[in-house]
Amino acid sequence: MKFSPLVQELIDSLKCLPGVGAKSAQRMAFHLLERNRRGGSKLSQTLALAMENIGHCEQCRNFTEEALCEICQSPKRKIATQLCIVETPADVIAIEQTGEFQGRYFVLMGHLSPLDGIGPDDLGLDILEKQLATGQFTEVILATNPTVEGEATAHFIAELTQTHDVEISRIAHGVPVGGELEYVDGNTLAHALSGRKNYSF
């Protein structure tokens, strides 16, 4: 005895979502069927549109349903001389929200991970090279995550970028603003110490 074929199919389909196992999928299916059919139908339509129409920006690889994303389309950004390299679309949003950066982005959509079979080609580094070859950019900011994989990826891209005539920088590691020293991990604290600057009065 199983659920009816279509109920079972719905449960199985929901398991394609990351972090959703058999029990969660069942709970989701019952919830939609019993309490939110409108939400389920809306999700169905949006999923169809999204899977069909969302691609990668031709310049920065960010997700977009147009050829160029909103940032790459912006006249101000078109003439930007700084290129900030990040791992994910969420990182773009995080940096945009600081309001401190007016340049362009390049979104790797991940990081180098030989064990998972993710190499330079999967990160679109050939597209990155073409961007650098235009000579538009005078600085490349490596803003990958401060993780082992992020550092390795930053290092790889730094070497690749060296063959072009641009400055290469890495975002600073250090104590988070507003954080208490007591609760900062040792590695971060070591970076904060070695990266210390002269006190500016």
Add this chain to the structure above:
Amino acid sequence: MKFSPLVQELIDSLKCLPGVGAKSAQRMAFHLLERNRRGGSKLSQTLALAMENIGHCEQCRNFTEEALCEICQSPKRKIATQLCIVETPADVIAIEQTGEFQGRYFVLMGHLSPLDGIGPDDLGLDILEKQLATGQFTEVILATNPTVEGEATAHFIAELTQTHDVEISRIAHGVPVGGELEYVDGNTLAHALSGRKNYSF
């Protein structure tokens, strides 16, 4: 700065799933877009079919895409004299998997919960009464959960059932088979003691 309109819409739509907040929805959207478009499209199609076609069995209220569910359609079950009342479709499956029950079910799709505005009508008790009025059943087994709400619901249905000429039983509470007494909660242990039976040699 936000994600592109369609990416944002996908993230928002995914939030209709129970237990999925902004961060999880974002992770799900990126995962589908980047690694599993086929799964996303399949989910879209199945959702549309399911929201459109899955209804409740006319007899037992379980989810089914037909007028009667598989169990209610079975010739053996059609003449069953036992009716087992459970809270959810998952409970039907759990009982079926024991292989110990050959009767019919009635699925409440929840339990009485005045605070959430869930009353007798929401549990289909009018349909239950019609089933009992046929005179087919000689025993009603109350198999709602051993929770406060489940007990209250069982009690309510027992009173309603009393007006019909049927035996009423409640599933036994006690120590789980294979469990260690030491780890059983006091309430369950009290039930296990008060429900003790003569030892059968």
